Amino acid sequence: MAIELNGKTYETDEEGYLLNLNEWDRDVAEILAKDEGVDMTESHWEVIDFLREYYDEYQIAPAVRVLTKAIGKKLGKEKGNSKYLYELFPYGPAKQACKIAGLPKPTGCI
Amino acid sequence: MADFQIPELREYPTIPKLEEGATAHLSPFIAKPDHQEALGFPGELVENWEQKAIEEMGDLLNKYRSFRVYMDACVKCGSCTDKCHYFQGTNDPKNMPVARQDLLRSVYRRYFTLPGKYFPKLVGARDLTREVLDEWYSYFHQCSQCRRCSVFCPYGIDTAEISMAAREIMDRIGHGQKYCNEILGKVHKVGNNLGLPAPALESTLESFEEEIFEDTGAKVKLPLDVKGADVLLITPSADFFAEPHIDGLMGYAKVFHAAGVSWTLSSYASEGANFSMFIGSYANLKRAAERIRDAAIELGVKRIIVGECGHAWRVAYSFWNTVAGIGSGGNDPYAKKLQDQLDHSYPIPQHICEFTWGYIQEGKLNLDPSENDWRTLTFHDSCNVARGSGMGGYPGGQFDIPRNVIKAVCNNFVDMDPDTIHEKTFCCGGGGGLLTDDLMEIRVKGALPRMEALKAVVDEHKVTNLAAICAICKSQFTKVLPYYNMPMDMIVSVHQLVSDAIILEPSPDDDDEDDEDSQDD
Numbered sequence: 340m341a342i343e344l345n346g347k348t349y350e351t352d353e354e355g356y357l358l359n360l361n362e363w364d365r366d367v368a369e370i371l372a373k374d375e376g377v378d379m380t381e382s383h384w385e386v387i388d389f390l391r392e393y394y395d396e397y398q399i400a401p402a403v404r405v406l407t408k409a410i411g412k413k414l415g416k417e418k419g420n421s422k423y424l425y426e427l428f429p430y431g432p433a434k435q436a437c438k439i440a441g442l443p444k445p446t447g448c449i
Numbered sequence: 450m451a452d453f454q455i456p457e458l459r460e461y462p463t464i465p466k467l468e469e470g471a472t473a474h475l476s477p478f479i480a481k482p483d484h485q486e487a488l489g490f491p492g493e494l495v496e497n498w499e500q501k502a503i504e505e506m507g508d509l510l511n512k513y514r515s516f517r518v519y520m521d522a523c524v525k526c527g528s529c530t531d532k533c534h535y536f537q538g539t540n541d542p543k544n545m546p547v548a549r550q551d552l553l554r555s556v557y558r559r560y561f562t563l564p565g566k567y568f569p570k571l572v573g574a575r576d577l578t579r580e581v582l583d584e585w586y587s588y589f590h591q592c593s594q595c596r597r598c599s600v601f602c603p604y605g606i607d608t609a610e611i612s613m614a615a616r617e618i619m620d621r622i623g624h625g626q627k628y629c630n631e632i633l634g635k636v637h638k639v640g641n642n643l644g645l646p647a648p649a650l651e652s653t654l655e656s657f658e659e660e661i662f663e664d665t666g667a668k669v670k671l672p673l674d675v676k677g678a679d680v681l682l683i684t685p686s687a688d689f690f691a692e693p694h695i696d697g698l699m700g701y702a703k704v705f706h707a708a709g710v711s712w713t714l715s716s717y718a719s720e721g722a723n724f725s726m727f728i729g730s731y732a733n734l735k736r737a738a739e740r741i742r743d744a745a746i747e748l749g750v751k752r753i754i755v756g757e758c759g760h761a762w763r764v765a766y767s768f769w770n771t772v773a774g775i776g777s778g779g780n781d782p783y784a785k786k787l788q789d790q791l792d793h794s795y796p797i798p799q800h801i802c803e804f805t806w807g808y809i810q811e812g813k814l815n816l817d818p819s820e821n822d823w824r825t826l827t828f829h830d831s832c833n834v835a836r837g838s839g840m841g842g843y844p845g846g847q848f849d850i851p852r853n854v855i856k857a858v859c860n861n862f863v864d865m866d867p868d869t870i871h872e873k874t875f876c877c878g879g880g881g882g883l884l885t886d887d888l889m890e891i892r893v894k895g896a897l898p899r900m901e902a903l904k905a906v907v908d909e910h911k912v913t914n915l916a917a918i919c920a921i922c923k924s925q926f927t928k929v930l931p932y933y934n935m936p937m938d939m940i941v942s943v944h945q946l947v948s949d950a951i952i953l954e955p956s957p958d959d960d961d962e963d964d965e966d967s968q969d970d
Contacts, residue, residue: 397646397648397649398646399643399644399645399649402689402695403695404656404657404692408660421692431928433690445643446628446631446635446642446643447632447641447642447643447687447690447722448687448691448923448924449687449690449691449694
């Protein structure tokens with residue numbers, strides 16, 4: 340499967356996750372988000388940016404708690420909880436936000 | 450919310466109205482060649498797969514006497530028919546345990562029994578065709594291997610073992626499931642289901658230590674790779690990643706801290722889960738277990754404790770001893786070495802609930818159950834703990850001990866309907882390698898009986914939370930509760946409740962400079 344956009348082709352797996360992390364850009368993120376029914380706002384981008392930074396450093400998505408704490412530090416304590424993240428990414432911050440951020444799908448008993 | 454019909458909660462008992470082929474369309478993603486090959490299986494469906502499948506079936510029949518008995522023994526009494534949660538939730542007659550067994554049994558009869566060879570039609574025997582293979586793939590991934598049906602079978606036929614055998618045959622002909630096989634490959638390569646590398650694990654654990662310190666003022670450690678620690682904790686990697694699992698992990702850490710027991714996690718063996726059981730692969734099960742043995746020998750620990758994970762505990766309790774020498778048994782030099790190293794005055798392995806309950810009984814933990822007074826709890830027995838293992842060294846210990854722990858830290862506890870707990874517990878709907886997004890329909894439908902029993906105690910006793918000791922159950926409930934109009938955070942870890950009730954002394958200031966800037970909350 341693939342996404343065609345501005346003359347570029349983005350390969351995806353059968354679940355719609357990008358196959359090549361380095362191909363990711365904001366335009367394709369918008370398309371991925373639209374497929375998920377997520378309307379990207381500044382708040383969404385804050386999360387996506389953090390996920391990509393964390394992945395760059397650790398080659399894995401952060402634990403939900405690490406993510407909520409980081410968001411809390413950046414955007415204020417009232418936003419540092421999983422409820423806020425679920426409001427942004429209703430299917431779950433781990434999987435849905437990773438997909439939009441172009442990261443591989445987290446696997447396991449999660 | 451869903452592109453399928455979410456079942457209505459029913460009055461108990463309800464006899465399902467059959468819907469032929471209701472979930473015949475369900476079929477999880479097929480494993481990619483690299484997922485397959487990492488486990489020693491062919492990358493894709495082999496050319497002569499029909500012949501090969503029959504050979505592999507013959508191999509399993511010769512290896513596992515139980516498998517042959519299960520193929521032969523069924524008398525079609527009907528006792529199992531309505532005991533499966535997937536049957537209850539889908540009404541698909543092929544989800545009756547006997548019908549699921551017959552998918553394999555019909556082929557067994559055709560190729561391995563005299564009447565089946567000569568008069569196939571008379572004995573329900575059929576050729577192995579592509580349609581049969583597709584049916585296997587679909588319906589053996591609509592079984593969570595929970596073994597509830599086997600409790601009711603007068604012959605004790607274990608559908609889980611039949612389903613494991615079917616998956617093993619499919620793996621061996623190159624037709625495996627992506628979810629299980631990709632994950633198991635990560636365990637072999639990185640050490641855990643998540644593929645979480647050591648630096649990420651280390652940083653995550655530090656972040657949890659900070660959180661506990663901020664909450665309690667106590668410097669509770671989550672040690673990693675500490676040589677010479679007494680205890681090696683083997684826990685599902687979901688405990689490092691997902692909620693409410695993380696809160697359970699912090700609970701274990703607090704108990705170790707309060708009990709004054711030195712412990713460590715291993716970055717090499719950072720996974721309790723062993724999906725080899727779901728795919729029936731003894732070779733992979735042994736390989737994943739040996740990784741844990743290697744870590745135990747390397748770290749020089751005296752005890753091995755297993756965190757809240759259902760099938761991990763079954764593997765640890767029932768298989769570790771013979772496959773890896775963790776516990777008595779095992780005859781190779783490494784197994785012997787580990788035997789000499791471990792302290793045999795403790796159970797090997799020991800469940801975290803046994804450990805905590807021991808210290809509660811000795812009065813060594815300072816607990817304030819009123820911290821949980823805003824909650825009313827019920828407990829979900831996880832299948833592999835309830836029907837596949839024991840705890841505490843006496844029959845039924847696996848039912849009592851987690852409940853004892855909960856009752857010691859919570860004043861409000863009620864059980865669900867007796868037909869849905871203990872050895873008759875209903876699966877969460879996501880066990881056995883089904884906890885994947887591509888099987889969401891069967892997960893939601895299979896959760897129905899558990900949701901009905903839960904809703905009954907919510908309505909009658911104002912239950913606010915459901916506690917569990919299995920990573921899969923916790924993730925599955927987080928996902929499916931909202932489909933049944935219950936909040937996702939209703940599900941909690943048992944050690945999360947301990948964590949909320951345990952009173953820790955704030956740690957004295959160390960000489961070294963700590964960068965935490967405040968100790969007030």
